[in-house]
Amino acid sequence: MFVRGLKRKCFDGEEDIEGTLAGIKAIPSYNLQRQSLLDMSLVKLQLCHMLVEPNLCRSVLIANTVRQIQEEMTQDGTWQMINTQSTGQASLDRLVSTDILCRSSRDQAEGKHVPAYGTFNKDFESDQAQDGSETMSTASSVQTPRNLQSNMWEMENPQENKGNFQKSLDQIFETLENKSPNSVEDLFSEVDNSYYDLDTMLTGMMSNTKMGHCDSLETFSSPKNTASNSNCKSDLNDLDHIVEILVES
Amino acid sequence: FLAGFGSLMQDVLWCFSQVKGTIDIGVTEADIISTVEFNHTGELLATGDKGGRVVIFQREQESKNQPHRRGEYNVYSTFQSHEPEFDYLKSLEIEEKINKIRWLPQQNAAYFLLSTNDKTVKLWKVSERDKRPEGYNLKDEDGRLRDPSMITMLRVPVLRPMDLMVEATPRRVFANAHTYHINSISVNSDYETYMSADDLRINLWNFEITNQSFNIVDIKPANMEELTEVITAAEFHPHHCNTFVYSSSKGTIRLCDMRTAALCDRHAKFFEEPEDPSNRSFFSEIISSISDVKFSHSGRYIMTRDYLTVKVWDLNMENRPIETYQVHDYLRSKLCSLYENDCIFDKFECVWNGTDSVIMTGSYNNFFRMFDRNTKRDVTLEASRENSKPRAILKPRKVCVGGKRRKDEISVDSLDFSKKILHTAWHPSENIIAVAATNNLYIFQDKVN
Numbered sequence: 001m002f003v004r005g006l007k008r009k010c011f012d013g014e015e016d017i018e019g020t021l022a023g024i025k026a027i028p029s030y031n032l033q034r035q036s037l038l039d040m041s042l043v044k045l046q047l048c049h050m051l052v053e054p055n056l057c058r059s060v061l062i063a064n065t066v067r068q069i070q071e072e073m074t075q076d077g078t079w080q081m082i083n084t085q086s087t088g089q090a091s092l093d094r095l096v097s098t099d100i101l102c103r104s105s106r107d108q109a110e111g112k113h114v115p116a117y118g119t120f121n122k123d124f125e126s127d128q129a130q131d132g133s134e135t136m137s138t139a140s141s142v143q144t145p146r147n148l149q150s151n152m153w154e155m156e157n158p159q160e161n162k163g164n165f166q167k168s169l170d171q172i173f174e175t176l177e178n179k180s181p182n183s184v185e186d187l188f189s190e191v192d193n194s195y196y197d198l199d200t201m202l203t204g205m206m207s208n209t210k211m212g213h214c215d216s217l218e219t220f221s222s223p224k225n226t227a228s229n230s231n232c233k234s235d236l237n238d239l240d241h242i243v244e245i246l247v248e249s
Numbered sequence: 250f251l252a253g254f255g256s257l258m259q260d261v262l263w264c265f266s267q268v269k270g271t272i273d274i275g276v277t278e279a280d281i282i283s284t285v286e287f288n289h290t291g292e293l294l295a296t297g298d299k300g301g302r303v304v305i306f307q308r309e310q311e312s313k314n315q316p317h318r319r320g321e322y323n324v325y326s327t328f329q330s331h332e333p334e335f336d337y338l339k340s341l342e343i344e345e346k347i348n349k350i351r352w353l354p355q356q357n358a359a360y361f362l363l364s365t366n367d368k369t370v371k372l373w374k375v376s377e378r379d380k381r382p383e384g385y386n387l388k389d390e391d392g393r394l395r396d397p398s399m400i401t402m403l404r405v406p407v408l409r410p411m412d413l414m415v416e417a418t419p420r421r422v423f424a425n426a427h428t429y430h431i432n433s434i435s436v437n438s439d440y441e442t443y444m445s446a447d448d449l450r451i452n453l454w455n456f457e458i459t460n461q462s463f464n465i466v467d468i469k470p471a472n473m474e475e476l477t478e479v480i481t482a483a484e485f486h487p488h489h490c491n492t493f494v495y496s497s498s499k500g501t502i503r504l505c506d507m508r509t510a511a512l513c514d515r516h517a518k519f520f521e522e523p524e525d526p527s528n529r530s531f532f533s534e535i536i537s538s539i540s541d542v543k544f545s546h547s548g549r550y551i552m553t554r555d556y557l558t559v560k561v562w563d564l565n566m567e568n569r570p571i572e573t574y575q576v577h578d579y580l581r582s583k584l585c586s587l588y589e590n591d592c593i594f595d596k597f598e599c600v601w602n603g604t605d606s607v608i609m610t611g612s613y614n615n616f617f618r619m620f621d622r623n624t625k626r627d628v629t630l631e632a633s634r635e636n637s638k639p640r641a642i643l644k645p646r647k648v649c650v651g652g653k654r655r656k657d658e659i660s661v662d663s664l665d666f667s668k669k670i671l672h673t674a675w676h677p678s679e680n681i682i683a684v685a686a687t688n689n690l691y692i693f694q695d696k697v698n
Contacts, residue, residue, distance in 0.1 A: 037531060040589060053341045053367075056429055056448040057479045057498050058594045061535045064477055068531055 034069055041066045260626075261680055262696040263643045265636055267321055269296075269306070270689035272634060282685035284672055288352040288360065291676040294322050294683055295362060296690055297347025301331040303364055303417070305375060322692055326375050328417040331366040343368050349434050351443070361420070363443060367430040370445050372421035372456065380408040426452050426462045433483045439490040446483035446495060449476075453507075465513045466495060466505065481596075482542045492517075494544070494551055500537030502553060502562065520551075520562050522569045532584040532593065540596035545605040546677075552608055554599040557581060559610050559620065574620045574627065577612045579650045579661045592666050603678045611670025614659065615686045616646055632670060632684045632691040642696060 041062050270280065279300025286295050294306040307325035334343040345366055353361040359376035384406040388394050429447035436443045444453050444465070451466035466483075470476055479498045486492035491507045503516035524533065536556035543552045551562045553570075557578055560570035576597075580587060587593040592613075599610040611617045612629070620627045629646045636643055649658035672685040680695035 034531075037585070037588075044591075053339070053430070055594070057481060057538070058591075060476060060479050061498055061538060061594070064534055065531055068534075 038069045263693045264696050265641045266694045267692040276688045280688040284350050285674040285683050285685050286350045287674050289354050295350045297350050299346040301345030303330045326415040330364045370423040374420045375417045378414045381411045382406040383409050435485045437485045437490050448479040487548045496539035496542040498538040520567045541598040600675045602675045613666050614664040615668040617670045632686040
């Protein structure tokens with residue numbers, strides 16, 4: 001499958017990618033290849049929203065790959081470099097590609113009786129980047145340690161339930177296994193309308209490494225439902241920022 | 250050291266026997282075969298497809314008139330096993346694709362098989378009807394009720410012969426026990442229970458009880474953020490009804506004994522090969538993920554398939570496999586492309602022959618590979634319409650890795666990665682194999698002398 005918005009750079013033909021490429025101009029540098037692999041993996045995790053539940057094995061393997069890359073990038077210091085880059089305006093192309101990544105939160109906003117953990121549904125092809133949560137949670141999970149991210153998900157949005165994410169997640173899984181209708185009602189009553197899904201969790205689990213404090217991330221809102229346009233616009237600006245960081249290396 | 254083209258007398262020469270399915274250029278997705286399985290005698294061959302249908306072929310009796318046509322397989326029964334469903338709770342479709350079919354051993358005139366999609370396992374009874382009762386008193390031949398006041402005499406219904414009809418009826422539906430996608434089912438040697446495995450859990454069922462199952466393995470972490478490993482396949486030991494194995498996405502196999510505890514989270518044996526540091530890359534874990542695990546018929550060995558190799562393990566040795574066979578090592582330098590186009594996630598299956606001496610698995614370009622464990626010879630064959638003349642001997646294929654390509658070789662870059670052989674089956678006692686190539690089912694037999 002051709003990944004839109006990414007240049008195709010591959011390791012093909014390079015079995016030993018441990019830095020023996022320096023003098024060869026025709027072959028992209030190891031860092032570039034690695035970055036490309038990271039980008040590809042992140043997009044893959046996003047692109048597994050289809051009508052059908054995504055393949056968990058595939059998602060886990062991709063997430064583990066991302067974690068590996070992150071760990072290596074942490075070790076050789078390239079991670080810090082990326083974080084301190086100044087943000088520019090994201091080009092339209094990049095925004096278009098991340099449009100694909102954004103999921104519509106319209107269903108939740110309209111108060112439809114759709115379960116909060118609406119999950120890997122067809123909203124994927126939505127035009128509007130209203131809910132930048134997907135990309136943002138991805139980006140933020142790439143750049144934050146797991147601790148920081150859990151904190152993120154637990155902190156702001158005072159009007160929504162605080163710190164309920166993890167609890168709600170467990171509830172979701174208990175409900176899925178528990179056939180009793182009461183627990184389902186409980187689920188709907190307590191869980192907020194945030195966009196919970198396995199993907200978000202999986203992207204969340206990608207960031208396992210302890211990282212340095214990341215200033216820019218404090219401005220990111222949690223991966224929750226952004227019902228209003230004003231939220232959307234600020235999300236878009238944040239989105240530009242993230243995409244810029246992700247794509248440029 | 251390829252299996253020579255008839256150079257040794259003991260070499261098996263594989264011949265084309267039959268092909269099922271259409272030749273259309275455009276393949277209907279629903280027709281893509283997703284599982285193939287012989288029954289315990291080899292008399293029946295079942296396929297499942299993405300459209301939720303099961304087709305059962307039956308081997309015809311060998312006729313003395315045509316001794317060279319050694320029992321062809323013809324359609325015996327076709328039925329819709331699973332329908333697409335919608336999970337309203339999660340707003341997701343549940344695919345009707347048949348992931349696995351497993352036969353039960355035959356205990357009476359009827360045949361029983363288990364078929365499963367991602368969420369629901371069904372027990373199907375396939376039986377023949379060649380007689381029907383005629384002469385009911387209360388209804389006429391069309392089945393319409395007769396007016397009781399018009400009946401003036403009683404008669405005893407009699408059974409009269411009719412055209413053979415094969416009926417498939419769902420006898421049990423085992424539903425609502427799996428949160429994640431079912432990847433394996435396995436009938437226990439006690440013939441009373443079976444297991445179903447999804448990405449994170451394995452459940453044990455009794456055939457008679459559909460509203461209850463026992464969870465025997467659960468690897469779901471309390472915090473899903475910590476999930477790094479999933480179950481990829483599981484199977485019961487062929488003889489010991491308390492023993493089963495399951496494989497993981499990290500390339501490990503766990504053998505469990507159900508006698509030790511109700512929840513078999515702690516394995517009795519743990520099979521893992523240490524990683525080769527010289528081959529390490531970002532794709533190492535992905536290609537180590539095991540896509541299939543199969544006990545040998547003897548129960549002494551297990552075979553696992555990962556992306557590039559097939560491995561045979563001795564149950565008594567956990568630290569490394571006793572045999573490793575390279576299926577298509579030329580793909581090792583292409584892993585990034587295969588990651589990009591998702592081929593690296595293809596789940597190939599593997600099978601033993603009846604005597605556990607040869608193992609078979611599929612590859613790309615409609616190639617499939619066989620490895621003789623005794624002679625250490627291997628062969629690559631192709632399932633294609635070009636080689637489909639009756640009793641045509643299959644010519645070994647070779648992939649050229651680099652340098653000069655010889656005339657009959659195919660270069661790695663010319664391989665068609667959309668033509669993948671994921672599912673194959675080997676007759677339990679004869680050299681008859683069934684190979685699923687997208688929407689076509691090929692049946693090959695060894696040459697009759």
